[in-house]
Amino acid sequence: MAAAQKNIRAVILGAERTGKSALVKKYIHSIFTGDYDPSFETVDKKLTTIEGRTYCLDLIPAEPAGENLLCQTGEAFILLYAIDNRKSFQHLRQLHAQVKQAKARTSLANFPIFIVGSKADLESERKVSLEEGRQLAVELQCQKLFEISAKDHQVEIDDLFEKLVREVIRVEQGSTINEPTSPLSQQQSPPVRPRPVSRKSSVMDRLKFGSLRRKSSMQTLSRQNTDNSLSENMPPPTPTSRSVRSVSYGTPLSTPRQTPALPTPFRLDVDTSSWRETVKWPTEIIPEEDYFKAR
Ligand SMILES: Nc1nc2c(ncn2[C@@H]2O[C@H](COP(=O)(O)OP(=O)(O)OP(=O)(O)O)[C@@H](O)[C@H]2O)c(=O)[nH]1
Numbered sequence: 001m002a003a004a005q006k007n008i009r010a011v012i013l014g015a016e017r018t019g020k021s022a023l024v025k026k027y028i029h030s031i032f033t034g035d036y037d038p039s040f041e042t043v044d045k046k047l048t049t050i051e052g053r054t055y056c057l058d059l060i061p062a063e064p065a066g067e068n069l070l071c072q073t074g075e076a077f078i079l080l081y082a083i084d085n086r087k088s089f090q091h092l093r094q095l096h097a098q099v100k101q102a103k104a105r106t107s108l109a110n111f112p113i114f115i116v117g118s119k120a121d122l123e124s125e126r127k128v129s130l131e132e133g134r135q136l137a138v139e140l141q142c143q144k145l146f147e148i149s150a151k152d153h154q155v156e157i158d159d160l161f162e163k164l165v166r167e168v169i170r171v172e173q174g175s176t177i178n179e180p181t182s183p184l185s186q187q188q189s190p191p192v193r194p195r196p197v198s199r200k201s202s203v204m205d206r207l208k209f210g211s212l213r214r215k216s217s218m219q220t221l222s223r224q225n226t227d228n229s230l231s232e233n234m235p236p237p238t239p240t241s242r243s244v245r246s247v248s249y250g251t252p253l254s255t256p257r258q259t260p261a262l263p264t265p266f267r268l269d270v271d272t273s274s275w276r277e278t279v280k281w282p283t284e285i286i287p288e289e290d291y292f293k294a295r
Pocket residue numbers: 014015016017018019020021022023033034035036037038039061062063118119120121122148149150151152
């Protein structure tokens with residue numbers, strides 16, 4: 001196995017019990033146990049190869065408070081809410097501000113932030129609509145919005161992290177993806193003050209200072225990227241298999257429009273940077289021809 005040519009530190013921020021650890025476990029180990037263990041510390045890595053280059057993705061689930069250092073060192077961010085928990089959604093603005101403020105003290109002005117709604121399998125308990133998620137992604141100028149389920153959506157979760165890596169690559173190659181640097185970044189950086197040590201921030205400290213003893217020895221290495229059609233510079237793929245149906249509206253997301261009734265569960269992936277919306281149906285849940293036949 002080739003050594004990683006680049007490390008990418010992805011920080012997953014979200015309120016308690018939004019499914020941060022479950023998301024990481026699903027991506028790294030392909031499992032969903034349904035357990036809740038507040039003492040479970042996951043700092044996991046996964047190698048992924050994109051366009052011949054190997055990246056090591058460090059995944060760091062973080063508690064919402066007191067994570068400035070984490071935010072400063074992160075290169076990509078996932079702001080996670082649970083679709084069945086309105087408070088976790090309302091918390092995202094604060095998390096977003098926290099990330100922006102922390103990054104304004106660093107030299108990294110451009111970095112991807114995805115908004116992700118978890119627990120998409122709990123449709124009947126939904127408290128946050130897709131439209132609200134989409135509006136917030138546009139308002140905060142986040143690159144993408146996903147709805148996923150750590151219980152059901154392996155392919156979509158793989159896709160989510162691949163897209164995150166691709167966004168980091170785009171930044172590395174010089175694309176500007178965030179809004180202009182905020183006034184905060186022009187101020188002189190205040191000294192970083194010691195912060196309260198929390199369960200997950202102590203993981204970060206140990207990671208940072210090289211003394212982390214990984215709880216899990218399992219690392220999933222070698223995830224070959226075989227699908228170049230995901231390249232951001234290419235036009236959306238023509239649906240060739242039953243597995244994916246893409247709908248492009250070609251209108252700004254803020255324009256009121258008719259949204260087709262969607263089967264559930266499903267995943268929404270909105271690319272807010274290109275104002276293109278893509279809705280995908282996983283085949284194993286509802287084959288697209290069945291869906292269209294029924295309409
Ligand atoms: N149905 C369903 N349950 C989920 C999903 N993701 C997580 N959960 C459950 O939600 C609970 C919390 O998940 P965790 O992954 O521990 O959440 P967390 O955000 O890491 O929680 P903290 O450690 O408190 O920060 C657990 O009981 C999970 O099994 C999901 O996609 N669907």
